[in-house]
Amino acid sequence: MKKKGKKIIGTGNKQSLRLMRICHIASEASPVAKVGGLADVTVALSRALIRQGHEVSLILPKYAALRTEGLKNLTLRKRGNTFFFDRQIYRFDIWSACLHEVKIFFIDPVSPYALFDRPEIYGYPDDYYRFAFFSAAALRFTSEHLPLTDIIHIHDWHTSLIAPIFREYYRDLLSCSIVLTIHNLSYQGKAPADILEWSDLNPEKYFRNEALKDSAEKNKVNLLKGGIIFSDAVTNVSTKYAEEIQFRENGKGLEKIILKNKKKLFGILNGIDDEIWNPKKDPALPEPYDIFSLSKKGVVKNALRKRLHMPLTNVPLVACICRLVPQKGPRMIQKAIEATLEMGGQFIFFGSGPIPRIQESFNKLKKKLADNPNVIFIFESYNEPLAHLIYAGADMFIIPSIFEPCGLTQLIALRYGTVPIARKTGGLANTVFDPNEAPPGKANGFTFTLPTSKEVKKVLKRAFVIRKEQPELWKQLMITGMSEDLGWNRSVLHYVKIYESLYTASGEARISSSS
Numbered sequence: 001m002k003k004k005g006k007k008i009i010g011t012g013n014k015q016s017l018r019l020m021r022i023c024h025i026a027s028e029a030s031p032v033a034k035v036g037g038l039a040d041v042t043v044a045l046s047r048a049l050i051r052q053g054h055e056v057s058l059i060l061p062k063y064a065a066l067r068t069e070g071l072k073n074l075t076l077r078k079r080g081n082t083f084f085f086d087r088q089i090y091r092f093d094i095w096s097a098c099l100h101e102v103k104i105f106f107i108d109p110v111s112p113y114a115l116f117d118r119p120e121i122y123g124y125p126d127d128y129y130r131f132a133f134f135s136a137a138a139l140r141f142t143s144e145h146l147p148l149t150d151i152i153h154i155h156d157w158h159t160s161l162i163a164p165i166f167r168e169y170y171r172d173l174l175s176c177s178i179v180l181t182i183h184n185l186s187y188q189g190k191a192p193a194d195i196l197e198w199s200d201l202n203p204e205k206y207f208r209n210e211a212l213k214d215s216a217e218k219n220k221v222n223l224l225k226g227g228i229i230f231s232d233a234v235t236n237v238s239t240k241y242a243e244e245i246q247f248r249e250n251g252k253g254l255e256k257i258i259l260k261n262k263k264k265l266f267g268i269l270n271g272i273d274d275e276i277w278n279p280k281k282d283p284a285l286p287e288p289y290d291i292f293s294l295s296k297k298g299v300v301k302n303a304l305r306k307r308l309h310m311p312l313t314n315v316p317l318v319a320c321i322c323r324l325v326p327q328k329g330p331r332m333i334q335k336a337i338e339a340t341l342e343m344g345g346q347f348i349f350f351g352s353g354p355i356p357r358i359q360e361s362f363n364k365l366k367k368k369l370a371d372n373p374n375v376i377f378i379f380e381s382y383n384e385p386l387a388h389l390i391y392a393g394a395d396m397f398i399i400p401s402i403f404e405p406c407g408l409t410q411l412i413a414l415r416y417g418t419v420p421i422a423r424k425t426g427g428l429a430n431t432v433f434d435p436n437e438a439p440p441g442k443a444n445g446f447t448f449t450l451p452t453s454k455e456v457k458k459v460l461k462r463a464f465v466i467r468k469e470q471p472e473l474w475k476q477l478m479i480t481g482m483s484e485d486l487g488w489n490r491s492v493l494h495y496v497k498i499y500e501s502l503y504t505a506s507g508e509a510r511i512s513s514s515s
């Protein structure tokens with residue numbers, strides 16, 4: 001069987017580059033629907049694939065909370081599609097738009113339930129239902145409107161259900177392969193077993209024989225586990241995290257399944273979108289700068305301090321931007337704030353969290369430090385221009401994560417010459433290198449290993465001392481970070497290689513099954 005409309009270039013060359021049609025199906029895309037790094041990755045990876053010549057589309061739910069300013073030509077493409085889900089007929093509309101150069105489709109269920117007509121993206125009791133519907137409907141949309149798709153790329157638990165549904169119903173309809181990226185293994189989608197019936201998956205086959213059954217909560221379906229088993233390739237977002245999740249501490253109950261599927265598991269480091277994160281032409285900054293005009297970073301720092309009503313002095317300015325969840329080491333962040341102030345520095349914390357207990361402890365600290373003009377807390381879950389200004393204006397950026405699949409904030413900080421101070425775990429260990437360990441020319445920040453307040457204080461102190469007493473080394477750390485290739489150029493080629501191998505394998509399988 002030969003696939004229609006395939007383009008092949010560079011014939012005669014064994015490593016000919018095939019132009020593929022790739023469809024990402026995900027719950028986030030920056031900036032229109034962003035909660036964390038997943039949003040950055042779906043868009044930046046799509047753009048990088050397009051630069052490689054591939055055709056890429058992205059399918060998302062049409063959240064009421066979409067930030068539509070980033071979208072061009074948002075139009076209702078098809079009203080009143082019908083789809084059978086949870087034993088009833090759902091009607092949904094399809095919208096389309098362009099996000100940069102990426103074609104993006106939105107699925108908008110309108111009846112019987114408008115599942116995405118809510119103020120937030122996540123956090124509702126029926127989240128499993130919402131994303132099960134989205135997964136099934138997005139797959140249906142792909143088969144009807146993008147039938148030549150070569151690769152369906154799904155992300156995290158929210159769209160993992162696509163893998164078993166594809167195996168069950170679409171394998172003969174669509175000749176494509178499924179790639180799953182795990183951005184964070186701690187969110188697995190442990191859903192009620194009813195999800196199988198909603199999605200028309202036979203419980204006998206998919207639950208009772210353990211395939212989708214969660215290993216700890218036996219009455220639940222583990223969506224990410226299903227994604228791992230039924231996808232053709234599984235990637236995660238750094239080589240170090242790919243190793244870590246094979247063991248109990250970071251495998252979070254899936255380590256055995258991961259080991260069993262090791263052959264199709266690949267760790268590929270995320271990049272950042274170097275068009276969007278570029279101090280040379282960032283519209284959010286009062287002055288552009290690069291490695292040849294580092295003094296202008298001081299102008300940005302003062303603009304940031306003025307904006308936040310902080311004293312204009314020459315002390316180090318430390319920043320932290322993150323979601324306040326246990327993964328990010330909230331206690332260590334608090335210690336970093338106190339230690340910075342004790343050592344005479346300034347601190348900006350920017351972010352907020354879904355966990356009331358953690359948010360409350362930060363509220364308390366803010367109250368306690370209310371009279372200190374050298375510390376600013378901004379509890380806002382999303383403000384992109386302010387985030388840019390903070391990344392650029394700070395001297396140091398702290399990321400004391402307990403675990404970190406990749407982490408984008410250290411990459412962004414490096415790009416802006418803001419020296420990262422990171423715990424040596426996951427993607428942080430792959431990207432931040434300490435002068436105590438790395439050769440000159442490779443060191444770009446500071447690292448520590450033990451997740452304790454004492455270690456945080458120690459590493460901050462070391463950074464403060466070097467900034468003051470070894471300004472040349474400090475400048476070198478900044479320049480090394482700013483000169484690194486932190487974009488997608490390298491990593492996108494790893495994805496292409498995986499896509500190509502699946503494309504070739506599925507082509508061969510198709511040919512042999514039809515001959």
Ligand code: ADP
Nearest residue numbers: 036037322351380381382383384387407408409
């Ligand atoms: P995670 O996905 O675990 O939250 P990452 O480091 O992978 O962590 O990605 C976080 C992304 O979210 C970065 O792009 C960071 O700049 C962004 N971000 C976090 N908090 C905010 C905020 N309050 N405003 C704007 N962007 C934010």
